[in-house]
Amino acid sequence: MAGCASQLPGFGDDADGSAVTPRPTVTGDADTTVSLTASDGAIRPATDQSTTTWLYEGQFPGPELRVQEGDVLSVELNNDLDAETTIHWHGVPVPNSVDGVPEVTQEPVASSDSFTYTFRAEPAGTYFYHSHVGLQLDRGLLGPLVVEERDPHVEYDYDYVVVFDDYLPGEPTLPSDEGAGGGGMGGGGMGGGMMGDVRPPYEGLLVNGQLPEDPPTFDVTEGDRVRFRFVNASSATVFGVRITGHELNVTHADGRPVDPVAVDSFAFGAGERYDAVVEATNPGSWFVQADALDGDEPPARAVLTYDQLDGVRNPETPSSSGTRLRYEDLRAVTPLDGVDGTPDRTFDLTLSRGRGQSYTWTIDGQAYPDADPLRIHPDEHVRIHMENQSPVVHPMHLHGHFFRVGDAIKDTVMVPGHMGEVTLDFRADNPGRWLFHCHNLYHLDAGMARVIEYVE
Numbered sequence: 001m002a003g004c005a006s007q008l009p010g011f012g013d014d015a016d017g018s019a020v021t022p023r024p025t026v027t028g029d030a031d032t033t034v035s036l037t038a039s040d041g042a043i044r045p046a047t048d049q050s051t052t053t054w055l056y057e058g059q060f061p062g063p064e065l066r067v068q069e070g071d072v073l074s075v076e077l078n079n080d081l082d083a084e085t086t087i088h089w090h091g092v093p094v095p096n097s098v099d100g101v102p103e104v105t106q107e108p109v110a111s112s113d114s115f116t117y118t119f120r121a122e123p124a125g126t127y128f129y130h131s132h133v134g135l136q137l138d139r140g141l142l143g144p145l146v147v148e149e150r151d152p153h154v155e156y157d158y159d160y161v162v163v164f165d166d167y168l169p170g171e172p173t174l175p176s177d178e179g180a181g182g183g184g185m186g187g188g189g190m191g192g193g194m195m196g197d198v199r200p201p202y203e204g205l206l207v208n209g210q211l212p213e214d215p216p217t218f219d220v221t222e223g224d225r226v227r228f229r230f231v232n233a234s235s236a237t238v239f240g241v242r243i244t245g246h247e248l249n250v251t252h253a254d255g256r257p258v259d260p261v262a263v264d265s266f267a268f269g270a271g272e273r274y275d276a277v278v279e280a281t282n283p284g285s286w287f288v289q290a291d292a293l294d295g296d297e298p299p300a301r302a303v304l305t306y307d308q309l310d311g312v313r314n315p316e317t318p319s320s321s322g323t324r325l326r327y328e329d330l331r332a333v334t335p336l337d338g339v340d341g342t343p344d345r346t347f348d349l350t351l352s353r354g355r356g357q358s359y360t361w362t363i364d365g366q367a368y369p370d371a372d373p374l375r376i377h378p379d380e381h382v383r384i385h386m387e388n389q390s391p392v393v394h395p396m397h398l399h400g401h402f403f404r405v406g407d408a409i410k411d412t413v414m415v416p417g418h419m420g421e422v423t424l425d426f427r428a429d430n431p432g433r434w435l436f437h438c439h440n441l442y443h444l445d446a447g448m449a450r451v452i453e454y455v456e
Ligand code: C2O
Pocket: 088, 090, 130, 132, 271, 397, 399, 435, 437, 439
């Protein structure tokens, strides 16, 4: 598989002929072999609602993949869709050839074709996988990936994976596809206009594929320490998350261990993950709730229930007070190697809405794919500084690497609107061509991406 990548147009055949060979992926026997078939199928987000969408293994979210840190995972993607597709392993620093980005790391997998992704699952963490073709992520092609640590830095009894998503029945489209002032996204009235943004016509917010009318339940026993693995798998939503009656001890940011921080809530953008350990010391029935900070849909809700409850109680509605996690609160347990001191290379990038008629989002005025790659050399300490000249948040995601932001180690970071600034640092230790992009899927599809390319 690694061999095929160098045949791709644009891959490894730079004008200056100086691309760096990516590290090969593992060969040999896998510890876990899975097959994921992408196909049409029906989902039922509430008892009285059903819609046909695109799914892995007929499930939404797709099947939970769970492996031990260091295990070799082999996933065969079978494409039963009527369209090309790929799978990207969001957050996992895989070898370049299995990163799943069409035209950058592989040719997209044609209808009726298949492709096998094999890689060593490390480091441990809470991740997810999703299609990286067009707007397919907002059609349901996503699922959680848990890599369990052999030696966790916090104690807990068991865990639940909690996947938040925005619910879009039907086919996602970019506003520009609708024509100026048309329906669809453009008609939503969610702060459109030149500089602002429009929000897709979401019909609700989901926890593990369920609307609040039909919430999933997490059962606990008094005295348990329960680890929640929260994933923001949405395409265009910043969620504010809380559990009524309980503190969240945030233990991992984007899968990486942090010194535990106790908060009442946290906010996260598309592509971010937080793990929190909750002590079940307050018997009752409680909401696990996620509000859209940039939308007006009713909050996504699950119910946390203690099993020794006598009789059914109505869960308590959260108040919006209390402490909220800030990035400054996050302190990685082990610092990221090789990013101390002065960087070898710095990129200063502006994030903004494209000028003109069409719906575009740009990095330094360029809309991908008509955008220059950002070139780096192996082993450099690279710094990216971003300034957001638009009024909306951009959750920026780097493929193939973790980065340091403040004292945290992450792979996705929100750059706040209205001249918000973020600086991230990483070590160039995974040669290849890697996408760096906004994880708002509509911004990505409208150009807010660059390829980071290793050259000698
Ligand atoms: Cu979740 Cu480019 O990725």
